[in-house]
Amino acid sequence: MDLNFSPEENTFREEVRRFVAEKLPGPIRHKVMNGEHLNRDEHVQWQRILHQRGWGGPGWPKEFGGPGWTPTEQYIFEEECAAGGAPRLISFGLKMIAPVLMAFGSPAQQQRYLPKILSAEEWWCQGYSEPGAGSDLASVKTRAVRDGNHYIVNGQKTWTTLGQYADWIFCLVRTDPEAKKQSGISFLLIDMKTPGVTVRPIITLDGAHEVNEVWLEEVRVPVENLIGEENKGWTYAKFLLGHERTNIAGIGIAKRELARLKRIAAAEGRLDEPLFAARVAQVEIDLIALEITNLRVLSAERAKKAPGPEASILKIKGTEIQQAIAELMMQAVGPYALPFKQEDVGPDYAANLATGYCNQRKLSIFGGSNEIQKNIIAQMILGL
Amino acid sequence: MNFDFNEEQRALAETVQRFVARDYSFEARRAIRDSSPGWSREVWLALADLGVLALNIDEEHGGLGYGPQETGLVMSAFGAGLLLEPYLSGAVIAPALIRRTASADFQEEWLPNIATGETVVVLAHHDARNEPVTEIGGNLSGRKAVVAHGGCADLLLVSARTAQGTTGLFAVTPGAEGVSLRDYPTLDGQRAADLVLSNAPAARIDAGSKTLAAIEAALDIGLAAVCSEAVGIMEATVAATTEYLKTRQQFGQPIGRFQALQHRMADMLLHLEQARSMSYLAAMHCTNEDTSARQRSISAAKVTIGQACRFIAQNAVQLHGGMGMSDELMLSHWFKRLTTIEISFGDTDSHLQRFARLSRAA
Numbered sequence: 001m002d003l004n005f006s007p008e009e010n011t012f013r014e015e016v017r018r019f020v021a022e023k024l025p026g027p028i029r030h031k032v033m034n035g036e037h038l039n040r041d042e043h044v045q046w047q048r049i050l051h052q053r054g055w056g057g058p059g060w061p062k063e064f065g066g067p068g069w070t071p072t073e074q075y076i077f078e079e080e081c082a083a084g085g086a087p088r089l090i091s092f093g094l095k096m097i098a099p100v101l102m103a104f105g106s107p108a109q110q111q112r113y114l115p116k117i118l119s120a121e122e123w124w125c126q127g128y129s130e131p132g133a134g135s136d137l138a139s140v141k142t143r144a145v146r147d148g149n150h151y152i153v154n155g156q157k158t159w160t161t162l163g164q165y166a167d168w169i170f171c172l173v174r175t176d177p178e179a180k181k182q183s184g185i186s187f188l189l190i191d192m193k194t195p196g197v198t199v200r201p202i203i204t205l206d207g208a209h210e211v212n213e214v215w216l217e218e219v220r221v222p223v224e225n226l227i228g229e230e231n232k233g234w235t236y237a238k239f240l241l242g243h244e245r246t247n248i249a250g251i252g253i254a255k256r257e258l259a260r261l262k263r264i265a266a267a268e269g270r271l272d273e274p275l276f277a278a279r280v281a282q283v284e285i286d287l288i289a290l291e292i293t294n295l296r297v298l299s300a301e302r303a304k305k306a307p308g309p310e311a312s313i314l315k316i317k318g319t320e321i322q323q324a325i326a327e328l329m330m331q332a333v334g335p336y337a338l339p340f341k342q343e344d345v346g347p348d349y350a351a352n353l354a355t356g357y358c359n360q361r362k363l364s365i366f367g368g369s370n371e372i373q374k375n376i377i378a379q380m381i382l383g384l
Numbered sequence: 385m386n387f388d389f390n391e392e393q394r395a396l397a398e399t400v401q402r403f404v405a406r407d408y409s410f411e412a413r414r415a416i417r418d419s420s421p422g423w424s425r426e427v428w429l430a431l432a433d434l435g436v437l438a439l440n441i442d443e444e445h446g447g448l449g450y451g452p453q454e455t456g457l458v459m460s461a462f463g464a465g466l467l468l469e470p471y472l473s474g475a476v477i478a479p480a481l482i483r484r485t486a487s488a489d490f491q492e493e494w495l496p497n498i499a500t501g502e503t504v505v506v507l508a509h510h511d512a513r514n515e516p517v518t519e520i521g522g523n524l525s526g527r528k529a530v531v532a533h534g535g536c537a538d539l540l541l542v543s544a545r546t547a548q549g550t551t552g553l554f555a556v557t558p559g560a561e562g563v564s565l566r567d568y569p570t571l572d573g574q575r576a577a578d579l580v581l582s583n584a585p586a587a588r589i590d591a592g593s594k595t596l597a598a599i600e601a602a603l604d605i606g607l608a609a610v611c612s613e614a615v616g617i618m619e620a621t622v623a624a625t626t627e628y629l630k631t632r633q634q635f636g637q638p639i640g641r642f643q644a645l646q647h648r649m650a651d652m653l654l655h656l657e658q659a660r661s662m663s664y665l666a667a668m669h670c671t672n673e674d675t676s677a678r679q680r681s682i683s684a685a686k687v688t689i690g691q692a693c694r695f696i697a698q699n700a701v702q703l704h705g706g707m708g709m710s711d712e713l714m715l716s717h718w719f720k721r722l723t724t725i726e727i728s729f730g731d732t733d734s735h736l737q738r739f740a741r742l743s744r745a746a
Contacts, residue, residue, distance in 0.1 A: 001386060001387055001388065001389055001393075001453055001664065002385065002386045003385065003664060003665065003668050004385065005385055006385065009385070072385060271744060274737070274740075277740040277744070278733075278736050278737065278740055280740070280743075281687075281736050281737075281739045281740035281743060282687070282736060284684075284739075284743060285684045285687050285688055285736075285739060286658070286688070288662075288665070288684050289658040289659075289661050289662050289665075289684075289688045290658065290661075292661035292662070292664060292665055293657055293658060293660075293661045295385055295387070296387050296657075296661060298385075299385060299386065299387045299388075300387075313653070313654055313657055316654060317654060317658065371647070373650075374646065374647045374650035374651070375643070375646065375647075375650075377649075377650040377653055377654075378640075378643075378646035378647065378649055378650050379646070381653060382626050382646075382649055382650070382653060383626070383630070384626065384629055384630065384638075384640035384641070384645075384646050384649060
């Protein structure tokens with residue numbers, strides 16, 4: 001047993017650190033370090049910088065234009081990007097649909113879609129959740145009916161993150177309403193410019209426009225946009241959810257936010273209060289433990305490849321830690337957390353702490369709520 | 385980065401696990417616990433035969449020269465069987481301390497005998513409130529409180545405040561004039577003693593400087609070992625509770641089907657895995673030469689493991705229902721040892737405070 005990174009891994013870490021320091025545009029770094037939302041152009045700009053270096057798809061194998069990194073190298077990359085103030089990579093294309101295309105897409109589909117994900121020419125969003133299908137995802141009702149060389153799609157998707165920026169949406173649709181729940185689902189790629197696709201904003205409690213409703217009315221989708229086989233969509237959907245959980249612990253981001261919490265708490269004199277200092281210490285300790293747990297899972301992954309149910313442990317603890325940090329940051333500034341969307345009241349760092357706290361409540365809900373993760377642990381790991 | 389144990393380490397762990405399974409059953413342990421010394425010299429010598437008493441002693445003194453990782457594996461296996469013998473005090477902390485403080489002659493005289501199991505040496509460090517042990521003219525007076533396995537010792541290593549105002553380490557023989565040991569059982573079924581010294585003869589064994597630092601370093605090595613022991617116990621506790629939820633039937637189904645209980649079990653597993661991670665960190669850092677880095681990691685580990693001990697122990701009893709309260713199940717004994725571990729070597733709150741202080745200074 002050896003908890004140290006290898007000399008090669010440390011050299012790689014240095015290389016990533018230097019790259020981020022040199023290439024990340026200052027205004028983007030400033031926004032990320034202060035917890036501000038980025039716009040579409042800023043995300044695209046960073047993705048293109050990475051792509052130029054050959055690092056556009058950190059989890060991608062070489063044959064599809066990725067760097068072919070080990071899970072540990074991907075971990076180091078994400079950690080250094082987060083520490084250096086780089087934006088989180090937009091996962092819908094890179095980490096969700098891309099692995100599905102690589103595993104189940106036709107060569108034509110792979111050639112059509114993958115390069116434009118890497119180069120950020122096309123932005124993807126996720127059409128999974130529906131008003132009646134949240135945790136119980138297999139109960140999707142959006143219908144796709146075959147009509148010659150097209151499917152006619154009708155239904156409604158919701159909680160579509162950054163759907164307002166998207167060029168494409170990957171959707172779970174019901175193609176066989178007679179079959180049992182999981183077996184009548186297909187996986188379709190839909191061009192957002194197709195007539196009948198309407199995106200409506202959902203404003204969340206922090207006042208932000210991050211998620212949307214996507215309405216699909218008589219949308220004609222060419223049959224070549226079907227992934228794999230009709231009615232086998234649930235298999236691909238589950239595969240995608242497995243990939244969604246890699247790096248779900250968000251260690252790098254949590255470390256960066258913990259450092260921000262400590263800066264704010266120190267500026268506010270809160271670390272002199274034993275109770276507040278103990279709360280910060282608790283979250284820091286939890287993070288140290290989770291980092292080692294994450295590295296253990298990575299090390300097991302090297303042997304088994306796909307992330308197993310252990311990823312649920314990382315999701316629960318990782319989101320709890322990020323939420324605790326956001327909560328403590330808000331508490332640290334006291335009443336100056338309260339002015340809502342006011343830039344010029346109180347210390348600069350206080351302006352978005354309450355909205356950040358509100359926004360982070362999503363973490364324990366999305367990507368399989370933490371309660372669903374506990375079901376997975378109980379059933380898949382403990383065998384209950 | 386590698387979380388696998390090597391072949392030699394795995395063989396060691398299997399040897400000790402086999403020993404515990406074969407020679408340290410629930411009944412065997414109970415018989416030893418209820419016997420008059422409360423531990424077994426016979427078991428102790430069997431452990432010497434297995435070589436585990438020699439683990440933390442260097443080869444030049446007849447030992448095997450292993451380190452915290454191997455000690456952790458042994459402690460983890462002992463944890464599941466709740467070994468009553470003074471392994472932690474006599475085979476982990478004492479040799480670590482002797483190596484760090486004692487003269488070459490003392491090491492040569494005592495370390496080989498520890499390795500063979502002939503002699504049990506125990507550190508008595510924690511002073512009773514308002515009765516610190518002090519040295520006057522080479523003799524010691526004062527009181528040490530709740531000395532783990534103090535009554536098992538053939539030789540006690542007693543820390544004391546010297547006339548110069550520093551901490552010195554003294555060898556004291558039980559049974560000597562002015563030495564009184566009150567031996568008693570503790571909550572976990574192990575033994576401890578209060579040591580009262582009244583102008584007792586003592587031989588100073590440390591070189592004089594940095595003795596307190598050496599004692600703290602040895603105790604951190606002990607604490608890392610305890611972290612591994614706790615993980616071994618929690619692993620056994622989680623496994624037994626999972627099994628119980630699968631077999632216990634109520635309302636016509638195994639109670640493990642109920643989501644409230646499933647989620648509790650999932651929370652227990654989260655605690656266990658975080659604790660296991662921190663036991664690795666503790667093993668890695670307990671010998672770190674950088675004192676504040678060492679203490680910071682050890683404190684972080686003790687906080688995580690202390691909280692896991694409480695959570696897993698309490699909820700394992702809860703999920704067992706009435707059976708969780710029974711003395712006839714190993715579970716209640718795991719519960720009591722986990723409770724003891726949380727309190728020992730500084731409780732969760734004290735380590736949380738130390739971590740906060742060290743983090744601020746860093």
